[in-house]
Amino acid sequence: MIPADVFSYSWQSLKGYRARTLLMLLAMCISVASVLLLTALGEGARRYVNNEFASLGTNLVIVIPGRSETAGVGLNTMMGVTPRDLTLDDARALRRHHAVTRIAPLNIGAVEASWQNRKREVTVMGSTHELLDLRHWKLAAGQFLPQADWDRSSPVCVIGKKIRDELFGAQAALGQWLRLGENRYRVIGIMASEGRSIGVDVQEIVIIPVSSAQSLLNTPSLFRILIETKSRESMQKVIDFALDTIKQRHYGEEDVTVITQDAVLQTFDNILAALTYGVGGIAAISLAVAGILIMNVMLVAVSQRTTEIGLLKALGASRRKILLLILSEALLLSLLGAMLGFILGLAGSWGIRLALPELEAYPPLWAMLASLLVAIMTGLLFSLMPAARAAKLDAVSALQGGH
Amino acid sequence: MIKLEQIHRDFQVGDQTVHALDDINLEITQGEYLSVMGPSGSGKSTLLNLIGMLDHATSGIYTLNGQNVTQMDEHQEAETRNRHIGFVFQAFHLIPRLTAAENIELPLVLAGMSPAERYQRVEQALKAMNLIERAHHKPDQLSGGQRQRVAIARATITEPAVLLADEPTGNLDQKSGQDVIDTLETLNKKGITLIVVTHDHHLGDRSHRSLKMVDGRIVSDRSHVQAET
Numbered sequence: 293m294i295p296a297d298v299f300s301y302s303w304q305s306l307k308g309y310r311a312r313t314l315l316m317l318l319a320m321c322i323s324v325a326s327v328l329l330l331t332a333l334g335e336g337a338r339r340y341v342n343n344e345f346a347s348l349g350t351n352l353v354i355v356i357p358g359r360s361e362t363a364g365v366g367l368n369t370m371m372g373v374t375p376r377d378l379t380l381d382d383a384r385a386l387r388r389h390h391a392v393t394r395i396a397p398l399n400i401g402a403v404e405a406s407w408q409n410r411k412r413e414v415t416v417m418g419s420t421h422e423l424l425d426l427r428h429w430k431l432a433a434g435q436f437l438p439q440a441d442w443d444r445s446s447p448v449c450v451i452g453k454k455i456r457d458e459l460f461g462a463q464a465a466l467g468q469w470l471r472l473g474e475n476r477y478r479v480i481g482i483m484a485s486e487g488r489s490i491g492v493d494v495q496e497i498v499i500i501p502v503s504s505a506q507s508l509l510n511t512p513s514l515f516r517i518l519i520e521t522k523s524r525e526s527m528q529k530v531i532d533f534a535l536d537t538i539k540q541r542h543y544g545e546e547d548v549t550v551i552t553q554d555a556v557l558q559t560f561d562n563i564l565a566a567l568t569y570g571v572g573g574i575a576a577i578s579l580a581v582a583g584i585l586i587m588n589v590m591l592v593a594v595s596q597r598t599t600e601i602g603l604l605k606a607l608g609a610s611r612r613k614i615l616l617l618i619l620s621e622a623l624l625l626s627l628l629g630a631m632l633g634f635i636l637g638l639a640g641s642w643g644i645r646l647a648l649p650e651l652e653a654y655p656p657l658w659a660m661l662a663s664l665l666v667a668i669m670t671g672l673l674f675s676l677m678p679a680a681r682a683a684k685l686d687a688v689s690a691l692q693g694g695h
Numbered sequence: 696m697i698k699l700e701q702i703h704r705d706f707q708v709g710d711q712t713v714h715a716l717d718d719i720n721l722e723i724t725q726g727e728y729l730s731v732m733g734p735s736g737s738g739k740s741t742l743l744n745l746i747g748m749l750d751h752a753t754s755g756i757y758t759l760n761g762q763n764v765t766q767m768d769e770h771q772e773a774e775t776r777n778r779h780i781g782f783v784f785q786a787f788h789l790i791p792r793l794t795a796a797e798n799i800e801l802p803l804v805l806a807g808m809s810p811a812e813r814y815q816r817v818e819q820a821l822k823a824m825n826l827i828e829r830a831h832h833k834p835d836q837l838s839g840g841q842r843q844r845v846a847i848a849r850a851t852i853t854e855p856a857v858l859l860a861d862e863p864t865g866n867l868d869q870k871s872g873q874d875v876i877d878t879l880e881t882l883n884k885k886g887i888t889l890i891v892v893t894h895d896h897h898l899g900d901r902s903h904r905s906l907k908m909v910d911g912r913i914v915s916d917r918s919h920v921q922a923e924t
């Protein structure tokens with residue numbers, strides 16, 4: 293038989309048994325679509341986390357007070373439990389390494405902010421001039437902290453968008469004096485950036501010079517030291533240098549943890565990738581279920597068509613031809629089902645992207661290829677048995693209605 | 696061209712053995728018109744199926760066109776059936792989802808013939824069977840006689856040497872039955888070897904040679920003078 297005839301014969305018989313064809317298409321379609329959708333979600337989540345971390349800055353080394361018990365990122369380090377203070381002098385010492393391009397000591401605390409009669413609790417972040425570029429932040433208006441000696445306090449502040457809106461409303465904030473605790477700070481800049489950074493919403497922070505923050509928050513210790521290195525390759529050197537330096541300065545005790553954003557990112561990436569594979573695998577099980585359905589329906593199809601198969605034999609179809617016809621019917625069905633599944637899955641992930649624009653929910657290529665492959669394989673595998681049964685039918689009894 | 700020697704065909708039913716064919720010896724030459732008669736269960740269909748290679752002898756030798764059929768493999772058998780043998784059944788056995796033309800075309804499709812060539816042959820067959828207007832009708836839109844003519848067209852589309860018809864008029868009324876017989880006889884006049892199983896004595900008389908079977912044996916084998924000229 294020529295391929296076009298095999299195709300049209302299969303097509304005709306699929307059309308001839310509409311109900312069962314639709315049922316099987318539906319099963320195939322749903323399972324392929326769910327593979328695509330679930331992996332799209334997983335992949336979207338992975339990308340989302342990646343992007344979030346990328347927005348933190350590049351080649352970032354973070355020094356955290358407190359030694360982590362495990363090699364990875366422990367709870368203690370994340371919470372910043374402090375056994376010994378990390379100071380501005382420590383930060384200054386770290387700056388000496390040639391691969392360090394930017395460094396920003398960081399202090400953090402909550403105080404009450406007020407302007408005229410409006411008040412609210414804000415997160416105060418004490419830092420230096422370099423923080424802006426180090427974190428890839430942008431200003432909406434004014435300027436950032438002045439480039440000055442770290443020890444020099446000055447009564448200026450840069451505020452987040454939300455703070456501006458809530459305390460100043462429609463009035464111009466630039467140049468106004470904002471009260472933080474007991475002191476007053478002149479607003480010199482307004483942040484444009486959005487999103488979260490080390491757990492704080494950038495729109496809701498007030499940034500002041502680090503030494504001002506030390507006296508405002510009444511603590512000499514730093515919350516973090518952020519270091520930007522020259523290149524990815526120099527990160528490890530800087531990490532070693534940081535550990536060594538701090539150890540020396542802290543009388544031989546290695547009481548800080550140095551992490552890279554990559555390490556954190558890698559952990560998340562691994563978790564989310566595993567999750568994606570996991571849900572993809574679970575969805576693939578539904579493909580196998582669809583395969584079993586295909587087997588059942590093909591068995592029914594074969595027994596429904598016993599006389600037809602007998603006739604084909606009488607007209608000169610060999611066993612191999614019967615096998616070929618039944619298998620190509622199953623293959624056609626799987627392909628059509630997979631195609632519909634692709635359409636449904638792609639439309640679904642498009643829907644997810646509409647609903648959750650921050651999640652780039654595109655099904656990964658491997659999931660598309662794998663689901664197509666699994667669909668075809670299950671379609672063929674599970675129709676082998678019915679096809680073999682059809683091929684083996686005895687022509688004479690098949691023609692008599694098959695027993 | 697057809698030669699059966701000491702053919703036996705046994706069926707095992709429970710612990711009993713049914714001798715559906717019991718020592719059949721038969722020789723049929725090219726172009727013969729043979730009728731097979733006999734009571735129900737006497738082995739007529741079994742004989743026809745065996746000649747058509749749908750069934751296999753338990754023992755004995757079957758030679759078709761000088762070839763020992765008993766030794767053919769499944770693939771060769773299928774090909775021989777496709778090329779050299781045409782079947783017509785009492786129940787028509789048309790595929791309901793295919794049109795008359797598509798049903799007729801089926802053996803050529805199985806043989807892998809190109810669509811252009813097929814088209815020509817099918818057109819001719821439709822014309823010969825007087826089915827041109829019915830070419831694109833599905834079987835359920837055809838009368839019984841038309842269905843059987845479609846089946847005959849299908850059986851002869853590969854221009855086989857032998858046409859086997861098992862009670863071809865069994866499901867038809869008198870008139871369309873006569874139509875079908877005329878069609879078969881016309882084909883026989885053009886050279887095809889025609890073997891018809893029938894209960895119809897009238898038809899038996901029209902054939903050139905008639906077999907009578909009882910209990911799996913051929914009890915009479917008569918050749919007549921041509922019934923008509």
Ligand SMILES: Nc1ncnc2c1ncn2[C@@H]1O[C@H](COP(=O)(O)OP(=O)(O)O)[C@@H](O)[C@H]1O
Nearest residue numbers: 706708713715734735736737738739740741742
């Ligand atoms: N597949 C089968 N299994 C068992 N017995 C069969 C089978 N086919 C035919 N027979 C038996 O063989 C005998 C001949 O059957 P058959 O050739 O169909 O007779 P006829 O066509 O003359 O009516 C019958 O007794 C029938 O019961």
Ligand SMILES: [Mg+2]
Nearest residue numbers: 736739740741
């Ligand atoms: Mg019979």
